[in-house]
Amino acid sequence: MGIPADVTLNTGATMPVLGFGTWQLRGDECRRAVAAALEAGYRMLDTAAIYGNEEQVGLGMRDAGLEREDVFVCTKLAGRDHGRTSDAARESMERLGVEYLDCYLIHWPAGQTADFEVWAEMERLHADGALRSIGVSNYSVALIEQLLDRGDVPPAVNQVEMNPFTHPRDIVKLCRDQAIAVQAYSPLGQASRLDDSRVARVADRVGRTPAQVMLRWGIQHGAVVIPKSANRERITANAQVFDFELAEADMAALDELG
Numbered sequence: 001m002g003i004p005a006d007v008t009l010n011t012g013a014t015m016p017v018l019g020f021g022t023w024q025l026r027g028d029e030c031r032r033a034v035a036a037a038l039e040a041g042y043r044m045l046d047t048a049a050i051y052g053n054e055e056q057v058g059l060g061m062r063d064a065g066l067e068r069e070d071v072f073v074c075t076k077l078a079g080r081d082h083g084r085t086s087d088a089a090r091e092s093m094e095r096l097g098v099e100y101l102d103c104y105l106i107h108w109p110a111g112q113t114a115d116f117e118v119w120a121e122m123e124r125l126h127a128d129g130a131l132r133s134i135g136v137s138n139y140s141v142a143l144i145e146q147l148l149d150r151g152d153v154p155p156a157v158n159q160v161e162m163n164p165f166t167h168p169r170d171i172v173k174l175c176r177d178q179a180i181a182v183q184a185y186s187p188l189g190q191a192s193r194l195d196d197s198r199v200a201r202v203a204d205r206v207g208r209t210p211a212q213v214m215l216r217w218g219i220q221h222g223a224v225v226i227p228k229s230a231n232r233e234r235i236t237a238n239a240q241v242f243d244f245e246l247a248e249a250d251m252a253a254l255d256e257l258g
C-alpha cells in the first residue's frame with residue numbers, strides 16, 4: 001500500500017505506525033485490552049505515568065508473551081515530576097516491568113518556554129541507553145523550535161491530538177521538516193465524530209468503518225496513530241488499516257473537516 005508499517009526515528013530506531021493507546025484504561029480491563037491488542041498485531045503501546053495504568057500495561061504485555069524487543073513501549077513524564085526526571089523514568093520502568101523504554105516523552109510543557117532542564121536530564125538517560133528515544137507531547141511549533149535551538153539531542157517524537165477534525169497542520173509540517181515523528185493521540189476523536197456524515201461517505205466509498213478511515217487518514221498524513229479501545233473486536237478492527245488506501249479526493253474531503 002506504499003506505507004511501511006514502521007517509521008524510522010531520528011535516533012535510527014523503528015517505531016510501528018500503529019500503536020495502542022491506553023488513556024482511560026484502568027485495572028484488569030487495561031491488562032486484558034493490552035494483551036488483546038498485542039494478540040491482534042499491535043506492536044507499540046502508549047501509556048503515561050498520569051494514566052495510572054503502567055503496571056497493568058506491563059502485565060498485559062507479559063500475558064501476551066512477546067519478547068521485550070518486539071514491543072515498542074512508550075510512556076510519559078508527569079508534570080509533577082519535572083524536578084525528578086530520572087527517578088520518575090525509573091519508577092515508570094519498574095511499574096511497566098521493563099529495563100529500558102523505547103520512547104519517553106515530556107507529557108505537557110510546563111509553560112511558555114521549552115522544558116530545558118528536564119530535556120537535559122532526558123538526554124543523559126538517552127546517552128545511558130535507558131531511554132532509547134526521547135521526545136515531547138503537546139509541544140507547539142514555538143516550543144519545538146526552542147528545543148531544537150538549545151538542546152543537544154533533537155526530539156524524536158511529538159505526540160499531539162490529531163484527527164480529521166483536529167488537524168495541527170503547522171506542527172505536522174514542522175515535524176516533517178525536522179524529521180520528528182508525529183504520534184496522533186485521540187485519532188478517533190474519542191469517538192465523538194465517528195457518525196459524521198462526511199466521514200461516513202468516505203467510509204462507504206472504500207467499504208470500511210469510519211474508525212478505520214480516520215486512522216488511515218492519519219497514517220497517510222505520515223502520523224503514527226494510537227487508537228484506544230477496551231473492546232476486543234474494535235481493537236482488532238482498528239488494526240485493519242494496511243490493506244486499503246484513501247484516494248487523493250477522499251483525503252481532500254477529510255482534510256476539509258479540520
Ligand code: A2P
Nearest residue numbers: 186187188189190191211227228229230231234
Ligand atoms: P471503546 O473503548 O468502548 O471501544 P481515541 O482513540 O480517539 O481516544 O478514541 C477512543 C474512543 O473510541 C473510546 O471511547 C472507544 O470506546 C472508541 N472506539 C474505539 N474504536 C472504535 C471503533 N472501531 N468504533 C467505535 N468506537 C470506537
